[in-house]
Amino acid sequence: MIFFKVRRGAAAGIIFFTAIASVSAVTPKHGWLQTRGAYLLNEKGNIVQLKGMSFYWSTESWPGYKYYNAGTVNSLVDSWKCTVVRAAYDRSSGWSGVKAVIDAAIAKGIYVIIDWHCHDAHNNPSQGISFFTEQANAYKNTPNVIFEPYNEPIIAGQATANDGSLANAQKTWDAIKSYLTDVTKAIRTTGSKNLIILGTPYYCQHVGIAAGDQVVAGDGKPFENVAYAFHFYAASHGPNAYYVERDGGGMEATYIDAAKTLIPLFVTEWGTTHRDGGEGGTNSYVDKTNTEWWFDNYINKFHISHCNWSVSDFQASSAFSGGTNPSASGQIAQTYIKQTPDEFVPAWVNGLEGPAKDTVFSMPAPFHQTSRFNRYYGTHAESTSVLYSYRDKVDRRIPGGALTGYTVLKITPSTEDNWVTYFIKPTAATKYLHLRYHAKDGKGTVEILLNGAKAGQAVLASDTTWNYAIVPLDIAASSGTDTLKFNFVNTTGTSYLIEWFELTNSSVVTPVDPDVMAARNFFYRHRRPVLTCAGATLSITLPAGHPYTIYSIMSLDGRTVKTAPLSATITTIPINVCSNGLWLFRLDGPGTVELLKAMAGGQ
DSSP: OOOOOOOOOOSSSOOOOOOOOOOOOOOTTTOSSSTTTTTEEEEEEEOOOOEEEEEEEOTTTTTGGGGGGGGHHHHHHHHTTOOOEEEEEEESOOHHHHHHHHHHHHHTTTTEEEEEEEEEEGGGGHHHHHHHHHHHHTTTOOOOEEEOOOOSOOOTTTTHTTTTHHHHHHHHHHHHHHHHHHHHHHHHHTOOOOOOOEEOOOHHHHHHHHHHHHOBBBTSSSSTEEEEEEEEEESSOOOTTHHHHHHHOOHHHHHHTTTTTTOHHHHHHHESTTTTTTTGGSSSSOOOOHHHHHHIIITTTTTEEEEEEEESSSSTOOOOOSSEEEEEEHHHHHHSSSSSOEEEHHHHOOOOTTTTTTTEEESSSSEEETTSSEEEEEEEEEEEEEEEGGGGSSSOOOOOTTTBBBEEEEEEOSSSSOEEEEEEEEEEEEEEEEEEESSSEEEEEEEEEEEEEEEEEEEOOOOOOOOEEEEEEEEEEEESSEEEEEEEEEEEOEEEEEEEEEEEOOOOOOOOOHHHHHHHHHHHHHSSSSSEBBBBBEEEEOOTTOOOOEEEEEEEOOEEEEEOOTTTTOOEEEOOOOSEEEEEEEEEEEEEEEEEEEEETTT
């Protein structure tokens, strides 16, 4: 809970209790958790969104402690469908209850967060390091357990000054980062790979500060399986929150915007109410509308795991209203906890729609323009226009304006995955893949995969001119619809360009002179193919020696009914697959496209 007074823990002489599990562990549905990029993943590598509840402070004399038992955990799993719970350990009180929650969660096969629930852990770092070293040794073989070494960090004076500024958040990060680094290192030294959630400045709101300056291991790289905490209270946080005009703020969405695509986030605490939870009954408004806004625009949109505050029955933010009856806030929390699904296939597996979307290209063909890819992943592989000074003067097969150039595939350096795919329909076996590339400003390697199996790779060396890469294929493309994938690795320099590729049985590339091709295309533009229509009978007559290599039949809605290869010796194409209505016919060749249309069943 985001207090503006600081609840102090015990003095330095805290006694830790043994953490050895006393129950049989049930492996949770998602197994060992891991992180990648901005996501929390399950054991299978899919994005996972855990959903659950956070217990109130474990202070034995406080009203939330009565819920620290196995019965509550079992009910939250069975009735609320929680897949994670959070035990807010006060450091000075309530360990037996916390241990009961941990044991019950493990026995039920869900995840449990052991939360070092304080605002000033960095002032006595040895306490946290000692505690989490003990917990890591106890639970390093238990995938259910998650460690949260610092709840809602603040620095001296911040609570009373109510200073949530970016400058003060940076001061907080500077003060707490060494503690977070040391406690993470201590956990990992035990051999534990359990997920760790690190607190962030100003009550876990300024996650952008952490995103720009992550906690790193001794090798200078971010620790593995580490996420960062973000907290929000719907009635106080966000531009449309109920209390935002009275209390100020409303900028919290900009804080999460600065991190949501850079680091894994875990909302270990969120509420429907004012940031004080409705302390003393003063701020009791439950903001359902702004809760929906947060989930629609951030939590569910980016599959962020979350725990609602809190398992108690004495505040507006409490989940219960006497016993275990859901309160107004609890009913809202249940809605989001019970939502399905909780597992999502990452974009880097299936990719995103590219310029060609789901179009299938017939192969072999003289060439295919690499900028016309079906799917892609990554921000460093893109379709881009090449300026005139970069134009291919020897074997240019792509039409383009005299000054603006033409569209090619541009690859820039990245440590992330970057790939493009092409859906192809080979009509004959092929043994080679040819690439036309320009690596004046950079170089790299293109791994070539056919239907997921690596078929070869091309090392694109630096040069000042356009070059060919001729790649023998270990797996021959033969028949059916296949997926050809280019995976870009080891890229250095500014960038390199790929103009086109072709599948062929030849180990030799035959250049296509752009001037000759242009002259030929001009000639054939004046000797157009002829489409004849007699009732339901259609046919296309081509001039002898035509340049077309593929023909396609399409309906008006853009659906391709048939695509087939052509050779220069074929001069007549009978059409017998069309029902009555208007149809489009497309002829493709090097640097030329011809579109025809006819009405089947009429004139």
